[in-house]
Amino acid sequence: MYQEIMKERKAQIESEFSKIKSQLPDGDFKDIFMYPIEAGGKRVRPIILLETVKMLGGNLEEAMHFALALEMIHTYSLVHDDLPCMDDDELRRGKPTTHVIFGEGNAVLVGDALLNYAPELMIKGVKTMREPLHGIEAMETIMNASGVHGMILGQVYDIENENKSLAIEAVRKINALKTSQLIEAAFVAGGHLAVCSAKDIETLRSIGRHLGISFQIQDDILDVTSDVEHLGKPIGSDKKNMKRTYVDILGIDACKSEVMQRTEEAKKLLGSLNGDSAFLVALFDYLASRIS
Amino acid sequence: MYQEIMKERKAQIESEFSKIKSQLPDGDFKDIFMYPIEAGGKRVRPIILLETVKMLGGNLEEAMHFALALEMIHTYSLVHDDLPCMDDDELRRGKPTTHVIFGEGNAVLVGDALLNYAPELMIKGVKTMREPLHGIEAMETIMNASGVHGMILGQVYDIENENKSLAIEAVRKINALKTSQLIEAAFVAGGHLAVCSAKDIETLRSIGRHLGISFQIQDDILDVTSDVEHLGKPIGSDKKNMKRTYVDILGIDACKSEVMQRTEEAKKLLGSLNGDSAFLVALFDYLASRIS
Numbered sequence: 001m002y003q004e005i006m007k008e009r010k011a012q013i014e015s016e017f018s019k020i021k022s023q024l025p026d027g028d029f030k031d032i033f034m035y036p037i038e039a040g041g042k043r044v045r046p047i048i049l050l051e052t053v054k055m056l057g058g059n060l061e062e063a064m065h066f067a068l069a070l071e072m073i074h075t076y077s078l079v080h081d082d083l084p085c086m087d088d089d090e091l092r093r094g095k096p097t098t099h100v101i102f103g104e105g106n107a108v109l110v111g112d113a114l115l116n117y118a119p120e121l122m123i124k125g126v127k128t129m130r131e132p133l134h135g136i137e138a139m140e141t142i143m144n145a146s147g148v149h150g151m152i153l154g155q156v157y158d159i160e161n162e163n164k165s166l167a168i169e170a171v172r173k174i175n176a177l178k179t180s181q182l183i184e185a186a187f188v189a190g191g192h193l194a195v196c197s198a199k200d201i202e203t204l205r206s207i208g209r210h211l212g213i214s215f216q217i218q219d220d221i222l223d224v225t226s227d228v229e230h231l232g233k234p235i236g237s238d239k240k241n242m243k244r245t246y247v248d249i250l251g252i253d254a255c256k257s258e259v260m261q262r263t264e265e266a267k268k269l270l271g272s273l274n275g276d277s278a279f280l281v282a283l284f285d286y287l288a289s290r291i292s
Numbered sequence: 293m294y295q296e297i298m299k300e301r302k303a304q305i306e307s308e309f310s311k312i313k314s315q316l317p318d319g320d321f322k323d324i325f326m327y328p329i330e331a332g333g334k335r336v337r338p339i340i341l342l343e344t345v346k347m348l349g350g351n352l353e354e355a356m357h358f359a360l361a362l363e364m365i366h367t368y369s370l371v372h373d374d375l376p377c378m379d380d381d382e383l384r385r386g387k388p389t390t391h392v393i394f395g396e397g398n399a400v401l402v403g404d405a406l407l408n409y410a411p412e413l414m415i416k417g418v419k420t421m422r423e424p425l426h427g428i429e430a431m432e433t434i435m436n437a438s439g440v441h442g443m444i445l446g447q448v449y450d451i452e453n454e455n456k457s458l459a460i461e462a463v464r465k466i467n468a469l470k471t472s473q474l475i476e477a478a479f480v481a482g483g484h485l486a487v488c489s490a491k492d493i494e495t496l497r498s499i500g501r502h503l504g505i506s507f508q509i510q511d512d513i514l515d516v517t518s519d520v521e522h523l524g525k526p527i528g529s530d531k532k533n534m535k536r537t538y539v540d541i542l543g544i545d546a547c548k549s550e551v552m553q554r555t556e557e558a559k560k561l562l563g564s565l566n567g568d569s570a571f572l573v574a575l576f577d578y579l580a581s582r583i584s
Contacts, residue, residue: 024440029448033440080404085396104377105451108400109444112372115404116439119411123432133424140415147408148316148325152401156321159397 002282009047016068020121032102033110036079037072039093044215044287045186046071051283052190052204055275063193065125066138069118070189073146074182076114079107081155087237094232119143131195138189145185154178163242168249172213175246179219180212187211200273207266214262215287217255220245222291225252230292263288294574301339308360312413324394325402328371329364331385336507336579337478338363343575344482344496347567355485357417358430361410362481365438366474368406371399373447379533386524411435423487430481437477446470455534460541464505467538471511472504479503492565499561506554507579509547512537514583517544522584555580 017037024030046067053063082089082097083104090100099107119139126135144150154177161170187208191201222231223238224247238245246255263284270277270284309329316322338359345355374381374389375396382392391399411431418427436442446469453462479500483493514523515530516539530537538547555576562569562576 025445027448028452029440029445076404080400083397083400085400105375106448108372108375108377109447109451111404112368112407113440113444115407116435116444120432120435120439123428123435126428127432132428136415136418136424136428140412140419143408143412143415147412148321148405152405152408153317153321155401156319156398159401160320 002279002286005279006047006283006286009050010043013043013046013050013067013071016064020068020117029109029113032098032106033113035101036075036098036110036114039095041071041075041093043071044283045074045182047283048183048186048211048280049190049193051279052187053194055273055277055280056191056194056196056200057275058190058194059130062125062129062135063190065121066135066142066189066193069121069125069139070142070182070186072114072118072121073142073151076111076118077146077151077155079114080111083107086159089233089237091228091233115146118146134192134195137192141189141192142182142185145181150177150181150185154181158243161244164244166244166249168246171244171246171249175213175216176209179216180209183212183215184208203269203273207269210262210266210269211284211287214259214266217246217259217262218288218290220247221252221255221259223247226291232292259288294571294578297571298339298575298578301342302335305335305338305359305363308356312360312409321398321401321405324390324398325405327393328367328390328402328406331387333363333367333385334582335363336575337366337474339575340475340478340503340572341482341485343571344479345486347565347569347572348483348486348488348492349567350482350486351422354417354421354427355482357413358427358434358481358485361413361417361431362434362474362478364406364410364413365434365443368403368410369438369443369447371406372403375399378451379529381525381529383520383525407438410438426484426487429484433481433484434474434477437473442469442473442477446473450535453536456536458536458541460538463536463538463541467505467508468501471508472501475504475507476500495561495565499558502554502558502561503576503579506551506558509538509551510580510582512539513544513547513551515539518583524584551580 021030021034024033049067049070050060050063054060078092079098081087082092083099090097098110122139126132126139129135146152154174157174158178161174184205187204188201191204220238223235223245226235228234266284267281270280313322313326316325341359341362342352342355346352370384371390373379374384375391382389390402414431414434418424418431421427438444446466449466450470453466476497479496480493483496512530515527515537518527520526558576559573562572
C-alpha cells in the first residue's frame with residue numbers, strides 16, 4: 001500500500017516535470033535544465049509536502065506547484081554543491097553530475113535557472129488559489145528555508161569549517177540549516193496550504209525538525225556503510241571532502257539509536273494532528289531504514 | 293534637479309541595503325554577501341521602478357522591496373557572469389570581482405543567496421501591501437524576466453554563440469533577453485505596483501524595450517570608446533570574450549543614431565501616460581549620453 005502510493009506520487013511529480021519541460025524554450029538548454037531533475041531521486045520533499053496537505057484535507061492540485069518548486073530548489077542546491085569549486089563530486093544518483101556532462105558554465109546557469117523557476121512556479125500557484133494569502137505563507141516558508149537564514153547559511157558554515165575539527169553542536173547546527181530546513185519547510189508549507197492553525201504549524205515544524213535531523217544522520221551512516229551501487233555516488237565522500245559527520249563524532253551505534261528515537265518522536269507528534277497519517281508514518285519508517 | 297533626485301534615490305536605496313545587511317546572520321558571510329552590492333553601480337533598475345511608481349501615483353514605501361529585489365537579481369547575474377567558467381572577468385565597477393577576493397565557491401553561493409533573497413524580499417513586501425494581488429503581479433513580472441524565458445535564456449544563447457559570427461537579428465535577440473528584460477520589468481512592475489490599466493502596462497513595456505535596447509547599445513559603444521578609469525572594467529571585454537556586439541555589425545555611427553532614436557521614442561511614449569515624467573525624461577537623456 002505504502003509503496004504503491006509512493007510510486008504513484010513519484011510518477012505524478014515526474015509527469016508534472018515533463019509538462020514543465022514541454023513549456024521550456026526550444027533548444028539544447030531544455031535538456032540541460034531538465035538533466036539534474038530527470039536524474040531521479042527519492043522526491044522525498046515534494047512527497048512530504050503533498051502528503052501533509054492530503055492528511056490535513058487541503059487541495060492537492062494547488063499544492064503541486066509548491067511541491068515541484070521545493071524539489072527544484074533541492075536539485076539546484078545539489079548541482080551547485082557538486083561543482084569543482086564546491087564539493088567537486090562527479091557522480092550523483094548513479095549518473096555523472098551536471099558540470100561533468102555540460103561544463104561548469106552550464107551547471108552554474110542550470111542551478112540559477114532552477115532556483116529562479118521555483119518562485120515563478122509558486123507565484124503561478126498562488127494566482128490560481130482560492131485563498132492566495134495562504135499560498136504566500138507557503139512560498140515564504142520555502143524561500144526563507146532555502147535562503148541566507150536557512151540552507152545557504154548551512155552551506156556557508158560547511159565551507160568555512162571544512163577540514164576543521166568540530167564539536168557535535170557545530171555539526172548539528174550546520175546540518176539543521178543545510179538539510180533540515182527544506183524538510184521542515186515541506187511540512188510547514190503543507191500546513192499553510194491546508195490552512196491549518198498556528199498550533200498545528202508548530203507541531204509540523206517539530207516533526208520536520210526531527211525527520212530532517214534523522215534524515216541527515218542516516219545519510220552520514222550510509223556514507224560509511226553503503227556502497228556506490230546502492231548510493232549512486234561514491235561512499236566516503238564526506239571523508240574526501242574533510243567533513244565532520246555525526247558518525248565521526250557519535251559513532252554508528254549512537255547514530256542509529258538517534259535515528260530511531262527521532263523517527264518515533266516524529267510519528268508521535270504526527271498522531272496528535274487530525275487526519276489519516278498512515279502514509280506518512282510508513283514513509284518515516286522507510287526513511288529510517290533506507291539503504292540509499 | 294535631476295542629479296539631486298538621482299543622488300537622493302541612490303542614497304535611499306543604499307541605506308535600505310545597509311538595513312538588510314544589519315539583519316543578516318553574523319559572520320564573514322555578511323560582508324561577502326554585501327560585497328557586490330556595496331561595490332556600487334548606477335542603480336538604474338531600482339531607480340526606474342521607484343520613479344515609475346512615483347510618476348503613476350503609487351506607494352513608494354511598498355515599492356522599495358521590489359526595487360531592492362530587482363537590484364539584487366541584477367547583481368547576482370553579474371557575480372555569476374564574472375566567474376572563470378563564464379566570462380572570467382576580474383574587474384567590475386573599478387573593484388576586483390567577488391570570486392577574485394572571496395574565491396569561486398563563495399561567489400557561487402553569494403549569487404545564489406542574492407537570487408534567493410529577491411523573492412524573500414518581495415514576499416515581505418506583498419504581505420504588507422493594501423492590495424497584495426498587485427504585488428504578486430509585480431513579483432511575477434520580475435521573476436519571469438530573470439528566468440529561463442528571460443535573462444537566463446539570454447545568458448544561455450550568449451554562451452552558445454560565443455566565437456560565432458552572428459547576424460544582427462541574433463545579437464538583438466540575445467540582448468533583448470539578457471539586458472532588456474530586467475529593464476522592461478522595472479517599468480512593468482512599477483506599473484503593477486501603481487495599479488495601472490492593462491493599456492498603460494503595455495505602454496510601459498514598450499518604453500522598457502526601447503530603453504533596454506538603447507542601454508545595451510550604449511554599453512557596446514562604451515566597450516570600444518571608453519577607458520578603464522571611466523568604465524570601471526577593462527575596455528574591449530566583448531572582443532576578449534569573442535562576443536559579437538551591435539557596434540561590430542552596425543558600426544558606431546548607426547549605433548549612436550539608434551540610441552538617440554529609441555530614447556526619443558521612449559520619451560514620446562512616456563508623455564502619453566498620466567503623471568509628471570520630468571525625472572524619467574532626464575534619466576533617459578542621461579543614459580543615452582553616459583560615459584560609464
